[in-house]
Amino acid sequence: MHDIAFIRANPSDFDAALARRGAEPVADRIVALDAKKREAATRVQQAQSRRNEASKAIGQAMGQGDKDKAEALKAEVAEIKANMPEWEEAERAAGTELHDLLATLPNLPADDVPQGVDETDNVEQHQWGTKREFDFEPKEHADIGPALGMDFETGTKLSGARFTFLRGDIARLHRALAQFMLDKQTRENGYTECNPPVLVGDDAMYGTDKLPKFPEDSFSTFKSLNEKMQDELSRVLPAGASIRDTLRAAMSAYDNNVDLPERLWLVPTSEVPLTYSVAGDILPDLAEPIRMTAHTLCFRSEAGSAGRDTRGFIRQHQFEKVELVSVCRPEDSEAEHERMTKCAEGVLEALNLPYRRMLLCTGDMGFGARKTYDLEVWLPGQGAWREISSCSNTGDFQARRMNARYRPEGEKKTAFVHTLNGSGLAVGRTLVAVMENYQQADGSVTVPQCLAPYMGGVTRLEPIS
Structure with missing residues (x-):
């Protein structure tokens, strides 16, 4: 706002x-x-x-x-x-x-955000790591994954396109990555681990700028309205009309005490509950930023992404992320943005995965961001850089929407906080990066050394015969 x-x-x-x-x-x-x-x-x-x-x-x-x-x-x-x-x-x-x-108006870009239309106008800040030289032709994760327990067919059978069923050691590696990320962010980087709900109400989605502009990007449900009834109502209501508000208006003349269904949203990222946890609060001086992290399931409808990354494990409707959220004073937010991005980079460096940092242009930033860095990891199977983390400073944009303030020391007046969010990292995409960068000629995948404490002695993912 x-x-x-x-x-x-x-x-x-x-x-x-x-x-x-x-x-x-x-x-x-x-x-x-x-x-x-x-x-x-x-x-x-x-x-x-x-x-x-x-x-x-x-x-x-x-x-x-x-x-x-x-x-x-x-x-x-x-x-x-x-x-x-x-x-x-x-x-x-x-x-x-x-x-x-x-x-409905997007956040204003920071002065140092480059002007541009799309991702081709983003500006590389730096690269880290050395791309591995293979003595064989590296494959994409979608080609080596099925033999390792990455079961696309069963995922589709259970839930439809863009769902995946992981089995055996690859499921363990996925879990190990999430645990490693959480431990690194909490033990080394000072984030407080949280376990928030993954179902949130309209207010939380609005406060974190996911509504009212982009309802089609997320999945919603109702506590007491079945899917068939939702579909029927959606067909007869005007475009954009709220089912809940329409039902309330229709029933008010009959009974003001009717218990109408409450809409809940499956979180697109735990940025939503973590950030909204300070909604309506007046925080103390914030001499130190509030730093939170959580590993949760995330859900996105991927509206408008038809034909993009439909093959493999990169763009899923259900995925997992270790999210980073900071709440700080306005004068601290630029430094906090740099710090958060470095915390995400630290995971990639510990895994020895080559990456580059990109400063997004005005045309490629998210709706609520005033400045965003994307981290792109190198995928040798694809021969391309692919986004694995996005770290954004939203300024006071979200704080105004959810009325989150602080009182500077010695002041009577309050001021809006600044909020920041980032991926530390997207777990599934990190799994993809490990698979492609650590693959062997026989189809196996070596487990990165830093994950050894989480893998119970498993050092290599072997193809399942």
Whole structure:
């Protein structure tokens, strides 16, 4: 969410920053809606004040025996009461329209974010590691995976496309990677391990900028509304209409106490519950950032990604990630962004996986980010760099949406925190990187030395006969 005071004072600068993200100018409309809302609010406040004054004056007039004045005041109060709902509705409508508009606008990019349209305009910051030289033709993970227990067919049989069933030592390696990442982030990098819910409500999704703009990217469910009924309702409701709100409106005339189904979302990443855990809070001085990490299942519908990475284990509807989240003071967020990215890089370096850091351009950043670094790992089977982590500084964009503040030491006023999130790392993609970089000519995969404590003596994944 954006600072309306900043837009009001700097409309041209706001439009110029939005233009860098390919958005149309909208400051004039925002300022006009803000003025309309404030004008309506002033009218309501003045009416309420006059109603209170007139109500007091009625008693005084009655005490003085001035019945005519009392009757005139009563009529004035009655007229104000009659008009008040209309004036309050005007204030509410203007506020809602302004809020809904602001909620659909992306975060403004930081000044040092390069201008660009897509990933081809991203800027490489540095590379690390040496690409392995093979004495055989390296294969893609999807080719060596089935013999090692990466069962795509059973995953599809159970749940459909983009689901995978892992068996045996490759499942253990997947688990070992997650445990190794968690231990590294907590023991070495100072993150607090958390175990959050993976089902969250609308408020959590909105507060972390996943709603209202991108509902199609995530999976949702209802506590007490079966899927068939959801499908039927979706067919008859207008586009974009909320099933819950529509049901509530339809049933209110029948029974105000009807228990309507609550929509819940399967988290696209644990960024959502970790970040939203401070929603509505006023935190102390934040001399040190709050740093949280969690290993969870994640779920994404991958809307709009048809034809991309449909083969293999890279783009799944269900996957696992070790997420990093920081909450800090505004003046600390740039340094925290660098630190978080280095914490993610440390996992790749411990696994001896070559990678490069990319600074994303304005056209490739996520909706809520003001600056993002992507880490891309080298996949020799594909002969390409592929994203394995994305670390973003959102500034106060999410904090304003979820009203997360802190009180600087010695200050009476509060200020919005800054929030950051990143992958430390995506577990499945790291498994893919290990498979391709540590593969052997016979189809086996050597286990990286740093994972030995987690593998119970298994040093190599052997093809299953």
